Amino acid sequence: MDFILTPEQEAIRTAIAKVCAAFNLEYWLQKDRAGGFPHDFHAALARDGWLGIAMPVEYGGAGLGIVEAALMMQTITASGAGMSGASAVHMNIFSLNPVVVFGTDAQKKRWLPALIAGRDRACFGVTEPDTGLDTTHLKTRAVRDGDAYVVSGRKIWTSTAQVANKILLLTRTTPIEQSGKPTQGLTLFYTDLDRKAVEVREIEKMGRSAVDSNLLFIDNLRVPAADRVGEEGRGFxxxxxxxxxxxxxxxxxxxxxxxxxxxxxxxxxxxxxxxxxxxxxxxxxxxxxxxxxxxxxxxxxxxxxxxxxxxxxxxxxxxxxxxxxxxxxxxxxxxxxxxxxxxxxxxxxxxxxxxxxxxxxxxxxxxxxxxxxxxxxxxxxxxxxxxx
Ligand SMILES: Cc1cc2nc3c(=O)[nH]c(=O)nc-3n(C[C@H](O)[C@H](O)[C@H](O)COP(=O)(O)OP(=O)(O)OC[C@H]3O[C@@H](n4cnc5c(N)ncnc54)[C@H](O)[C@@H]3O)c2cc1C
Structure with a gap:
């Protein structure tokens, strides 16, 4: 049993603390007062390759584990950046894990390098206003139409959707009553957040003003079938x-x-x-x-x-x-x-x-x-x- 960080892990902590030191408490206080995404902080971490800490090496990541990713995120909050700093990059670090594990090689080549480089920003659309923690009962529908799906529904609390150009989106493709179990019939997509079909409305909230959370109204969003992650019906x-x-x-x-x-x-x-x-x-x-x-x-x-x-x-x-x-x-x-x-x-x-x-x-x-x-x-x- 070993509770001691390796020299490499210590080095990660030191390096992240150094990046964070350029963004002092006054910077975060100002962000908290005035809002506005911390683009420069996000860019500083992307520039040094940190956004790909837990992404596979073959797609431009560092291929490290969740231990190292956790150390990185902990160092960010401990620096005084708090959740404003952590949430600005959190989605990049591990939330695309379903794509890494279940996506095709072509999809990973298409999506991961841009995310690691900080060119793409992803948000996570799971929670819904009328469903809450009972995720399998979510109501956003995706209906197959030729080589695409047409998605309509509502998501709530979707963080960073004001600045994101991509969304990891959980939908229902088979009505729950026709699915063997509630956990079946849900389908996952990683696709463009097309603002022509998605209205993004910011929620006024208690803290973390720098990182927005939103209500999403999705109205006939056309999602190419090529943007489906894994098999239809297995998204949950x-x-x-x-x-x-x-x-x-x-x-x-x-x-x-x-x-x-x-x-x-x-x-x-x-x-x-x-x-x-x-x-x-x-x-x-x-x-x-x-x-x-x-x-x-x-x-x-x-x-x-x-x-x-x-x-x-x-x-x-x-x-x-x-x-x-x-x-x-x-x-x-x-x-x-x-x-x-x-x-x-x-x-x-x-x-x-x-x-x-x-x-x-x-x-x-x-x-x-x-x-x-x-x-x-x-x-x-x-x-x-x-x-x-
Ligand atoms: C700042 C912020 C950022 C977020 N970002 C995202 C995001 O990026 N993407 C995303 O998809 N979601 C996001 N969320 C949503 C978040 O994950 C949910 O708010 C959270 O999971 C709780 O769900 P809910 O709000 O629907 O609560 P509800 O399901 O409505 O539950 C309300 C309360 O009832 C309790 N409760 C319900 N059922 C039971 C039961 N059977 N037994 C005991 N207690 C019960 C719950 O514990 C909770 O306290 C964010 C939320 C916040 C506040």
Missing amino acids: EYILHGFNPERILVAAEAVGLGRAALARAAEYAKTRIVFGRPIGRNQAIQHPLARCWMELEAANLMVFRAASLYDAGKPCGAEANAAKYLAGEAGYRACEAAVMAHGGMGYAKEYHVERFLREALIPRITPVSPELILCFVAEKVLGLPKSY
Whole structure:
């Protein structure tokens, strides 16, 4: 059992931290205030080849594992870029995993190099307004028409759709009542986000203003059959394949965000003098921060255990879900404790921790809620009846 990073992994962390250092807390505060996609940050990571960290070497990627990708994403959030930085590149890193695993060689040649180089931006269209976490009941329909499919429906929360030119889109091709199981009859596409057929409406939201989330109205979008990933009807299976790495990456991001908040809180506690001494000399300030450190580090062990299992090709569903749950909760608590340790200044934007707290809700809620993870563990690990 080895809990130590290799020199190569340490080097990845150092290199990513160096890229992030050019985008300081003021940069992200300004993005949080004014919105606007962090194009220069995205370009800086693309320029050094980082967007292809977990993509196959034959298509221009670095061919590394989810352990390295998780380290990269954690370093981004921990730098103070938070979820604004991580979400700007998250989709590039692993969300196209279904294409990597189930796409044809021709499709991968067509799609992956442009994504790795940062020329293409992809968004992820799964969640729907009337379906929620019950993904197999999604209503967006794709109907075959010659050498294409015609897609209509609605997606919600689709992040980066304001700047994306591509979409990974999950649709239903066979009505649910004609499918053997609800998980069948869904079909996955990776295609152009053609704004003539898709209206993209931004959702006003609590945090992470730099990275938009949207409501998509899809009206007779023509998708070439050549843009279908894998076989018709098996899209849910393909999406499931990417679920574990997705949860691991989000968990790693949550730990990084919590660490960023904690570091700021500890620094403030050392320098803020009240009643003639630093507030950090009081146990009431020390203990919550110390507890948060332990929770974050424990969650982090689960993150890298899940990542190592995934990279070794072993089952990791329970660990990936547990990591997402533990890191989401620990990250949120660390950000909350950091705000409280700052007292009134915790509520002021210039101290950054209120931004972290708002962003910490994202890895708690997405890509799956804590409640559904508890349901999953109860069923799959403890053998209790399925409750949802
Ligand atoms: C900032 C942000 C970015 C996002 N980006 C994307 C994106 O790029 N692409 C994308 O496809 N989606 C995206 N999402 C969507 C996100 O994955 C979903 O919001 C999330 O999965 C929860 O789904 P829902 O909102 O439909 O909740 P619902 O399914 O409506 O659930 C609401 C609440 O009820 C609880 N609940 C429901 N059923 C049960 C049950 N049986 N037992 C216990 N509790 C239950 C849930 O846990 C949750 O707390 C994003 C969301 C946010 C907030």
